[in-house]
Amino acid sequence: MPQPRVVVDALGGDYGPAVVVEGAVLASREFGVGVSLVGPERALRDELARHGAAGSVEVVDAPESVGMGEKVTLSTIRKRSSIQVALERVRDGKADAFFSAGNTAACWTIAKTVLGTLEEVDRPALAAVVPNRGGRTVLLDVGANAEVRPEHLRQFAVMGQVFASEVVGLHDPQVGLLSIGEEATKGTPAVIEAHKLLSEDPAINFFGNVEGYDIMARVVDVIVTDGFSGNVALKVTEGTARVILTEIRNAVTGSWRAKVGALIM
Amino acid sequence: MPQPRVVVDALGGDYGPAVVVEGAVLASREFGVGVSLVGPERALRDELARHGAAGSVEVVDAPESVGMGEKVTLSTIRKRSSIQVALERVRDGKADAFFSAGNTAACWTIAKTVLGTLEEVDRPALAAVVPNRGGRTVLLDVGANAEVRPEHLRQFAVMGQVFASEVVGLHDPQVGLLSIGEEATKGTPAVIEAHKLLSEDPAINFFGNVEGYDIMARVVDVIVTDGFSGNVALKVTEGTARVILTEIRNAVTGSWRAKVGALIM
Numbered sequence: 001m002p003q004p005r006v007v008v009d010a011l012g013g014d015y016g017p018a019v020v021v022e023g024a025v026l027a028s029r030e031f032g033v034g035v036s037l038v039g040p041e042r043a044l045r046d047e048l049a050r051h052g053a054a055g056s057v058e059v060v061d062a063p064e065s066v067g068m069g070e071k072v073t074l075s076t077i078r079k080r081s082s083i084q085v086a087l088e089r090v091r092d093g094k095a096d097a098f099f100s101a102g103n104t105a106a107c108w109t110i111a112k113t114v115l116g117t118l119e120e121v122d123r124p125a126l127a128a129v130v131p132n133r134g135g136r137t138v139l140l141d142v143g144a145n146a147e148v149r150p151e152h153l154r155q156f157a158v159m160g161q162v163f164a165s166e167v168v169g170l171h172d173p174q175v176g177l178l179s180i181g182e183e184a185t186k187g188t189p190a191v192i193e194a195h196k197l198l199s200e201d202p203a204i205n206f207f208g209n210v211e212g213y214d215i216m217a218r219v220v221d222v223i224v225t226d227g228f229s230g231n232v233a234l235k236v237t238e239g240t241a242r243v244i245l246t247e248i249r250n251a252v253t254g255s256w257r258a259k260v261g262a263l264i265m
Numbered sequence: 266m267p268q269p270r271v272v273v274d275a276l277g278g279d280y281g282p283a284v285v286v287e288g289a290v291l292a293s294r295e296f297g298v299g300v301s302l303v304g305p306e307r308a309l310r311d312e313l314a315r316h317g318a319a320g321s322v323e324v325v326d327a328p329e330s331v332g333m334g335e336k337v338t339l340s341t342i343r344k345r346s347s348i349q350v351a352l353e354r355v356r357d358g359k360a361d362a363f364f365s366a367g368n369t370a371a372c373w374t375i376a377k378t379v380l381g382t383l384e385e386v387d388r389p390a391l392a393a394v395v396p397n398r399g400g401r402t403v404l405l406d407v408g409a410n411a412e413v414r415p416e417h418l419r420q421f422a423v424m425g426q427v428f429a430s431e432v433v434g435l436h437d438p439q440v441g442l443l444s445i446g447e448e449a450t451k452g453t454p455a456v457i458e459a460h461k462l463l464s465e466d467p468a469i470n471f472f473g474n475v476e477g478y479d480i481m482a483r484v485v486d487v488i489v490t491d492g493f494s495g496n497v498a499l500k501v502t503e504g505t506a507r508v509i510l511t512e513i514r515n516a517v518t519g520s521w522r523a524k525v526g527a528l529i530m
Contacts, residue, residue: 133508143445146453180408180496188411188493212500216508225497228453231445232494233501235477240505243398243481248513 003034007086007095010039011065012102020101021047021057028057036095038062038086060085066106076106077113087114108144118159123148125156126227127163128234132218138164138173139215139223143231153177153194153224157204160222173221176210178229184209190226198224212236268299272351272360275304276330277367285366286312286322293322301360303327303351325350331371341371342378352379373409383424388413390421391492392428393499397483403429403438404480404488408496418442418459418489422469425487438486441475443494449474455491463489477501 008024010017017039025048028035037044041061048054062085066076077084083106089095091114100107108124117124125141140160145152157175164173177195179187184195186209198206207220215223215233225233273289275282282304290313293300302309306326313319327350331341342349348371354360356379365372373389382389390406405425410417422440429438442460444452449460451474463471472485480488480498490498 133512146445146451146456178497180411180493186411191411191493212497212502213504213507215501216504228445228456229494229497232443232477232490233497236480236498236501237477237505239478239481240502241509242478244506244509247398 003032004096005034005036005094006097006099007036007038007060007089009082009086009098009100009102009107010037010044011062011082012068012100014068014101017043017047022051024057025051025053028053034058036060036086036089038082038089039065060089062086066103068103070103070106072103072105072109077110081106081110083107083110084114087111091115104143121155121159123152123155125159126230127160128230129168130215130234130237132216135218136168136170137215137218137221137223138168138170139225139230139234141225141227141230142234143227145227147228148190148226150190150193150197153190153226154197154201154204156224157198157201157206157222160224161204164222170221172205174205174207175222175224176207176214176220178211178215178223178225178233179209180211182209182211194224268297269361270299270301270359271362271364272301272303272325272354274347274351274363274365274367274372275302275309276327276347277333277365279333279366282308282312287316289322290316290318293318299323301325301351301354303347303354304330325354327351331368333368335368335371337368337370337374342375346371346375348372348375349379352376356380369408386420386424388417388420390424391495392425393495394433395480395499395502397481400483400486401433401435402480402483402486402488403433403435404490404495404499406490406492406495407499408492410492412493413455413491415455415458415462418455418491419462419466419469422463422466422471422487422489425489426469429487435486437470439470439472440487440489441472441479441485443476443480443488443490443498444474445476447474447476459489 010020013020024035024037036058038060039062041059044059048057062080062082064079064081066081066083086098087110090098112124123145126144127138127140128142130137130139138160140156161173161175164170177198179191198204210219210223275285278285289300289302301323303325304327306324309324313322327345327347329344329346331346331348351363352375355363377389388410391409392403392405393407395402395404403425405421426438426440429435442463444456463469475484
C-alpha cells in the first residue's frame with residue numbers, strides 16, 4: 001500500500017497558516033504521512049523553511065481564500081480558494097484525505113460540489129468524535145443539516161457505523177438514535193419514524209434510542225441525530241466541561257493560595 | 266399576605282412516600298410554608314408520626330396513584346390519583362403551588378386538564394433551572410413539546426422571562442433563543458421565524474441567538490428552545506458533569522492511594 005497523502009487547507013483556523021503549517025510538519029514527521037499544503041505558495045514556503053521542512057512537505061498554490069465568517073454563495077464555490085484546490089486533489093486521486101480548520105459551511109458545500117456524495121447518500125453529515133468514559137463516541141450530524149427526514153437519519157446511521165469501524169477503529173460498533181426517552185414512541189414524529197427504519201435495516205447494528213446522558217457514558221459507539229440537536233449536544237458537552245474544569249481549577253488555586261497564606265503567617 | 270401553601274404529591278419519586286414526607290416536614294419547619302401532603306391517608310399519618318410532625322402538616326387522602334412508568338391515557342386522567350387530587354386543590358384556591366416528583370407526563374396532562382393554561386398560552390412548557398457560572402439559567406422547554414411552532418417559542422419566552430423574574434428572582438432577565446449559530450439566519454426554519462417574533466415583541470427582553478456553549482456560561486438568564494433540543498441539552502449537561510466529576514474523583518482517589526502507598530512503604 002502506498003503512503004497515504006493528506007491534503008491540507010493551510011488557510012483555515014484562528015491563527016492563520018503558521019499553526020497549520022507547524023501541524024503539517026509535525027504530522028509528516030511523526031506519523032509518516034504525505035502532506036500537501038494548499039494556499040499562497042510564497043508564504044507557505046517561507047513558513048516551511050522556518051521549520052527546516054522545505055523539502056518534506058509538498059506545496060500547492062491557491063491564489064484565493066474563503067473567510068472564516070464568509071457567507072457561502074455561488075462566488076465562494078467559484079473562486080480558486082485553498083479549499084477548492086485542495087478538494088480537487090482528492091477528486092483527482094492526488095490525495096486520500098482532506099483536512100481544513102476553515103469555514104465549515106464552505107468546506108461542506110465545496111466538498112459536495114467537487115466530490116459529490118456516495119450513491120444512496122442524499123446529504124453529507126458532520127461527524128464529531130466525542131471522548132467518553134474511557135473511549136470515543138461518534139456523534140453525527142453535528143450541524144450540517146438543521147432539519148432532516150427519517151431516511152437521512154438512516155443514511156447517517158450507515159455512514160456513522162462505517163466511519164466508527166473503519167476510521168475510528170471501534171470494533172463492531174453499535175448505533176443509538178438520540179431521543180428524549182428510551183421507548184420507541186418517544187421523540188418527534190421524524191425520530192419515531194427513524195427508529196422504525198433503523199430497527200428494520202439489517203445493515204445497521206441498532207441499539208435503540210439513547211438520551212443526552214448517554215453521549216459521554218459509553219452506552220453506544222455511534223449516536224445519530226439531526227444537525228440542530230447534534231450541534232447543541234456537542235456544544236453543551238464543551239460548555240459544561242469548560243465551566244466545571246474552570247471552577248475546579250479556581251477552587252484548587254484558592255485552596256493552594258490558602259495553604260501558602262497559612263505557611264507565610 | 267397569608268402564609269403560602271404548597272400541595273405535595275406524596276407518591277412520586279424513586280423512594281416512595283418516605284422521602285417526600287421527610288422533605289415536606291423539613292420544608293414546613295425551615296421555610297415556614299404550609300404543606301398539604303396528598304396520598305394514602307393512613308400511610309402518610311404513620312410517616313408524619315415518625316417525624317413527630319403529626320399536627321404540623323395537613324394530610325389529604327387520595328385513594329389511587331399513577332405509576333412512574335405508566336403510559337398516560339384517559340384512565341390516568343380519570344382516576345382519583347394523588348396528582349389529580351393535589352391539582353384540584355390548586356384549582357379550588359386551597360393551595361398556591363403544586364409539587365410532585367412523580368410521572369412527568371401525567372403531571373403535565375392532568376395540570377393542563379384541571380388548571381388549563383393562561384390566556385394566550387397554547388401549551389405549557391417544562392422549565393429547568395440550570396446552575397451556571399455563579400448563577401442560574403432558566404431553560405425551557407425541556408421535554409413537554411417535542412415539536413413546536415415559532416409562536417410557541419415566543420410564548421415560552423414570555424413565560425420564561427416572568428418565571429425567571431418572579432420565581433427565580435433574577436433581575437431584569439434577558440432571553441436567548443437556542444440555535445446553532447449567533448446569526449439570525451442560523452437554525453431550522455421554525456427557529457429563524459421565532460428569532461423574528463422574539464425580536465419584534467416589545468414584551469420580550471431579547472438578547473438574540475445563543476448556542477449550546479452558553480447554557481452554563483451565564484450569557485443570558487432564560488434560554489428558549491423546543492422540548493426535544495431542550496431535553497437533550499439538559500441531559501447532556503447532567504451526563505457530562507457526572508462523567509467529568511467521576512473521572513476526577515477516581516484520579517484524586519488514585520493519587521491519594523499512591524501517597525498512602527508511599528507512606529506505608
